[in-house]
Amino acid sequence: MSTWLVTGAAGFIGANFVRLASASVEARLVVLDALTYAGNLENIADLVEAGKIEFHRGDICDIDLVNELFGRHRFDRVVHFAAESHVDRSILGAEPFIRTNIQGTAVLLAAARASWQDRQGKPLFLHVSTDEVFGSLEPDDPPFTENSPYRPNSPYSASKAAADHLVRAWHHTYGLPTIISNCSNNYGPWQFPEKLIPLMILNAFDGRELPVYGDGRQVRDWLHVEDHCRALLAILAGGQAGRTYVVGGACERTNLDIVQRIALEADALLRRSPGSAAKLIRHVADRPGHDRRYAMNAMALQRELGWRPRHDLESALPAVVRWYWENRAWADRIRSGTYVEYYEQQYGARA
Ligand code: NAD
Ligand code: DAU
Numbered sequence: 161m162s163t164w165l166v167t168g169a170a171g172f173i174g175a176n177f178v179r180l181a182s183a184s185v186e187a188r189l190v191v192l193d194a195l196t197y198a199g200n201l202e203n204i205a206d207l208v209e210a211g212k213i214e215f216h217r218g219d220i221c222d223i224d225l226v227n228e229l230f231g232r233h234r235f236d237r238v239v240h241f242a243a244e245s246h247v248d249r250s251i252l253g254a255e256p257f258i259r260t261n262i263q264g265t266a267v268l269l270a271a272a273r274a275s276w277q278d279r280q281g282k283p284l285f286l287h288v289s290t291d292e293v294f295g296s297l298e299p300d301d302p303p304f305t306e307n308s309p310y311r312p313n314s315p316y317s318a319s320k321a322a323a324d325h326l327v328r329a330w331h332h333t334y335g336l337p338t339i340i341s342n343c344s345n346n347y348g349p350w351q352f353p354e355k356l357i358p359l360m361i362l363n364a365f366d367g368r369e370l371p372v373y374g375d376g377r378q379v380r381d382w383l384h385v386e387d388h389c390r391a392l393l394a395i396l397a398g399g400q401a402g403r404t405y406v407v408g409g410a411c412e413r414t415n416l417d418i419v420q421r422i423a424l425e426a427d428a429l430l431r432r433s434p435g436s437a438a439k440l441i442r443h444v445a446d447r448p449g450h451d452r453r454y455a456m457n458a459m460a461l462q463r464e465l466g467w468r469p470r471h472d473l474e475s476a477l478p479a480v481v482r483w484y485w486e487n488r489a490w491a492d493r494i495r496s497g498t499y500v501e502y503y504e505q506q507y508g509a510r511a
Contacts, residue, residue, distance in 0.1 A: 163188040165235040167220055168242030170195055172351040175203035177239065177389045182212040185393065189213040190233055192220060193242065197498055202490060203350045220264035230275040237396060238272055238285045240265065246354050248506055250316035251448055261319035269330045285338040286396055287327040291408065292317035293342060296451035303455035306404045313449050337401035341392060344408040344456045348385030349483045353491055360419050361484045362491055364426035364437040371507055374446030376416035379453040383409035384471035394465040408456025411473050425481040
């Protein structure tokens with residue numbers, strides 16, 4: 161049986177990934193997560209308790225710990241999610257992004273290289289990255305592809321781009337078997353409530369303002385997190401070392417459209433009159449350097465590895481809204497912690 165190191169699996173996408181992988185792949189899953197503000201052991205506690213994954217609390221920048229884990233487990237796969245992931249936080253302070261996203265990735269690459277030097281078989285390092293490294297599209301531009309140039313605009317996307325370049329260089333120079341996946345915006349269960357969709361859902365439930373940045377006409381390409389995780393499993397099974405794969409939902413929506421949909425779903429779920437939650441929409445100061453539009457062309461992944469998204473936003477979003485309603489206690493526990501301070505700084509109001 162192969163052994164996989166999954167970094168950052170107490171976060172949103174990593175938690176969904178280990179849930180799917182533990183149910184569908186014959187592999188021993190070892191998780192390394194520092195449990196930052198965004199990491200929540202509750203997201204994967206049932207898997208840890210059932211012995212389906214082995215959990216280590218630790219920092220990917222800790223060279224000794226990372227080397228020790230590689231020595232002990234001789235990993236066949238690394239699936240690297242761990243990152244500082246929120247653009248607004250990167251604007252408030254870039255240092256943790258530079259440290260975790262760049263230095264942490266460098267530590268993992270060095271450990272994999274040392275561990276895999278005399279390695280038989282086909283180990284693989286999958287670096288989970290973002291569409292934001294390609295910058296912003298104009299309204300009529302074609303979607304990003306594997307050949308799009310890097311033009312990161314925020315401290316977050318610049319730190320992810322730097323990490324992508326390290327991953328690419330470790331393949332080119334040392335022959336380390338690496339793959340980079342660049343995915344668009346994910347939505348689904350267990351997403352930290354600082355991100356657009358869970359933030360708007362929870363605020364709509366609570367009758368709080370729905371803070372839309374600027375004119376709200378920025379466009380994102382939405383993909384259900386389970387579809388992203390299935391794409392990663394397909395890449396791990398059949399992807400080619402040295403390659404990049406673009407992942408996306410071909411589902412471009414303006415932020416305002418997303419918020420209006422959420423408002424209507426919340427009204428329906430709470431049996432309020434349609435339009436009640438939409439009255440909570442407030443246009444607030446725009447995000448500095450805000451990227452206007454992202455869109456991904458995932459045709460290469462579809463053609464070569466047979467992956468297709470199974471969820472469409474129109475039918476999946478109501479189920480996601482319901483998930484946050486049924487898991488309000490999970491969200492309340494997060495929102496009563498240090499998140500309160502961030503919310504005050506970002507929105508000038510209490511979480
Ligand atoms: P998240 O913020 O929800 O989770 C990040 C996880 O990494 C947390 O569990 C956190 O504790 C852990 N972590 C942070 N710093 C660490 C460190 N130094 N050492 C060990 N663990 C650490 O993020 P997410 O939304 O699940 O994103 C996961 C990955 O996918 C990121 O690399 C992100 O750039 C990428 N990505 C996210 C999206 C999206 O829409 N959320 C889209 C494309 C790509
Ligand atoms: O595109 C992939 C990226 O998607 C990932 O790499 C990032 O980790 C992830 O955080 C996400 O980045 P975005 O900046 O696109 O996501 P966010 O949920 O922060 O914002 C989505 C859009 O909604 C963006 O245009 C900003 C806007 N927004 C966001 C918040 C939190 C608002 O209008 N109001 C808000 O309160």
